[in-house]
Amino acid sequence: MGADEVGTLEALKVIRREIVDPAIAEHKGRIVKTTGDGLLVEFASAVDAVTCAMAVQEKMAGREGQIAFRIGINIGDIISDENDIFGDGVNVAARVENECAPGGVCLSGSAFEQVRGKTTFEFDDLGERSLKNIDRAVRLYGVKPANAKPATAESNRLLSLPDKPSIAVLPFQNMSGDPEQEYFADGMVEDIITALSRFKWLFVIARNSTFTYKGRSVDIRQVGRELGVRYVLEGSVRRAGDRVRITAQLIDAETRAHIWADRYDRAVDDIFALQDEITVSTVAAIEPSVRQAEIERAKRKRPDNLDAYDLVLRATPLVDTGMPEGASQAVPLLERALLLEPNYALAHGQTAFCNEILYLRAGRREDNRTAAIRYAHTAVALGPDDAPALVYAAIAIGLVEHDRILALETFEAALAISPSAAWAYSWGALILGWGGEAERAIEWGERGIRLSPFDPWITAALHGICMGHFLRGRYEDAAAAAQRAIRSKPGFSVSHMFLAASLAKLGRMEDANAAAKRVMQLQPNFSSNGQCSAIGCVPLLATPLIEAMRASGLPE
Template sequence: MVGYSALMERAEEATYAGFERLKRDLIEPSLSRHEGRLIKTTGDGALAEFASPLAAVRCAVEIQDGLISGRHGFKMRIGINLGDVIVGTDGELFGDGINIAVRLEGLADQGGILISEKVLNEVEGKLDVGFEDRGEQQLKNIARPVRAYAVRSGADSPLTERIGVAPALPDKLSIAVLPFQNMSGDPEQEYFADGMVEEITTALSRFKWLFVIARNSSFTFKGKAIDIKDVGRRLGVRYVLEGSVRKASGKVRIAGQLIDAVTDAHVWADTFERDLSDIFLLQDEITTAVVGAILPKMLRAQIVTATRRRPENLTAYDLQLRAMYQYSLATRKGLAEAIRLANRALELDPRFGFVAALASLFHMVKVILGFATDPQFDRKEAIRFLRWASSVDDGDPQTLATTAMVSAFMVGDYESSIEMIDRAVALNPNSHWVWLDRGWVYHTAGVPEEAIRSFELAMRMSPLDPMLDRLCVGMGMALIELSRFDEAIAAGKKALRHNPSFSATYWCLASAFAHLGRGAEAREAAARLLELDPAFTISAWIARGGQSNAQLAIEGLRKAGLPE
């Protein structure tokens, strides 16, 4: 940060608050979009690590452009280097690779980016920006001189404009949230409409697997007649969310629609109306509703696209999407294919933490559903991939949530699993996936009340989720432990309507029916369970993991006549 000490001396509180706002609104979302990892902050600066030099330069350009076009009032210098580092026990990085980046940052122009020759060799020709040779620099405490290059653009244009008028679509899900239209007829209500867009953009940016265009770029379209295809092309995104806000008579109505910018097809549309009592609570509630509604829709559309793509053109992200589709089938063959696809994705990108977590999940589900011919092997594989995911990415909430659930089922470390899942919720309270996993963790740990609350939140966020059967079964099993058998049956029947071939549904129904003395229905559910899982026995089911606290469920299965 340029002149930070002087700014603090003049207006300490305002400077501190402004810098924190800058980190929240610009720096952290940019890091997330470009898969950067914040290592530490130093009061007036920050150190971050990236998977590639290209990602680092793109992120730096976006941050500097955001400072130019925004109203933050700060200037920054950025230095970028490529080199080996030493990872400390607390995750901090050390070594000459870091020291060179720090020294380059100190030599950069105000509002500029200075890179080492190693970085230039990796990014030259891949970005539509120029590089000015600053010659060899003798850096403090660095033995050999380092050749440095300044990233430059045209005199009157931001750097990002020169990276490409029509950037290619990223491999992962991508979205821009356009300014919402103020329909209230009151110019003073403009702040509320803009605030809603900022809240939704921030919530979406917490999903690491989602590429979200920064507010500064989206707001260049404010007040203009737009063509969605043109917006998608210019911003390089597949999906565009637009909407309107109307406030009147103590109520607010927000209408939103999600559009596929490539095909111009409407993917989702809905209207939300709330009492205008607590403005901040209202923004949180609507943000959760919108984000929870659109994400499954986008993901489902992206999975369909990936499954149609030619195998030779697949990326690690495409393989992840295909694996998730196979997993959703909840079949022996589907899980085997999901594991194969996840392994292929990790061969392409060994640092893809979420895929490692998915591989761990797939092996766990093989064991739980009785599909494993060698349960000990799959259990060990689940734990191996769990550790893999944790070692490469312990800060992504979705990865954290998945590993927490696997830990609860396969390791039985409930205290650690609860700590992990609650940290995942704190990192991203708008993820229905995280709340779903939290429900299973708490159910497995023997806390059914908290499990039900989590499942209810997950369902509220994604009422039409493709894997609703998992959620309903989890809800039903937790309800059984509270002796709410009628409600458990309702949850089981909902799961059945969604997927009649999911064997776990029949655990829930057989037990709940038996507890209510509905013997014929209990036996029918038990028979269907044995058709889908012929090797099922109560003792084997307990040994598979995660059922040690399901005492009433176990009692119900015995009453239903299932083999011991």
């Protein structure tokens, strides 16, 4: 046994003696057995079990150290055998504990029914989960103290690990001493994320969520909990003249063990080979048996002209604002890139997306509409193996050309290449919503949020979810999705539009009127018919939506 293991064992003994065992005794529990660093405890009352669990976690939260407990609670049939218990009730409790975040308490649906209304604790419905070796889905509930901050997609700490290996790539630190080189470090990370996303057996968090950690000092274990991943890749980039030095390290987020680390010194014109080398090393560290053929598939199509690549890197943060100002600044950069390399699929896709933004949000000019469609189709033709290019193109095809069938085929082509492409699910949800496909819009939106829970464009997924609930008459859920979208992008008028319509359907006219006024402040030329017409909303949704918008006070 190593020194760290000895220290951990001693710390666990102290915790049991000072916290766990006294709490169990106080709440009339019985320790059935120990299982390594775990305990199986039986209570006569579910209320006692939950109260004991929360007391333990409260004391653990105030204690210094790196030990954190997961606690799962279930009510079910058991079989007693002398000093042990067995059966489905025990098995489900163990699986519930596996779904819990460190420091958390989770209940099965059966346990929740026994404690509901009987304690001061609050509960978050975590939905149904498929648990390992359990032949049915089990609804789970997270427990929190009264008046605790509500769980959201942005702050939820109960993201369970996926069944397959999972990774988040954090922004690499720019060590160049030149803020102008920040885009270069970010571009390196984005390319590594895209390459890793091509492996179907690997769950990859989207860059828009990992980039929320940019410039912050982070705890790797906390990052793993917040994003629901096992592995975290971090590093730094130092560029000087025509040379670049990159350090990278792969860390197990739960144990903080360093799985792999390396340093690379290369000429800048060898940067693509370096990206491939880091990707290959990361994949090999996670899955040593990966075939070389899969490695080759991870190498995305790159431009021949490095100057064109540089221009696209500079344009990307402007493109991804999703706002007319950013799009207007990005288009000249992208046009220069296409002059240098006319067959650059990603540049075509981003130009299509910019023109879609300018058409729908800055005057609906015909030249923007035709340009969005033209560049989108070119991106699809040139980039059948370039997932980001396909996603940008699909957005324009769906929202401007109104060819939702082709748009969804294009999203699905992107997902076939990159199963972790969160944007494909999020924007696909939006287009499904405008097309009246309620259940698919909700399903795709939820997938997009799980893949990128902190994504600045979580708004698109939430709009799709909102429309799905609106179509099904679930106006409370629709309003909740709209409110989350507003928290994500407060200045996006369409979110306030959805909120106004949902509140009108609920008869909350004062709140609906307030939301409608906010729409007009953000978009003075807004009209209900104009919005639905420009985006190609199907009559199934347009009719009740326009009626609700009119009731809220929005102009037709």
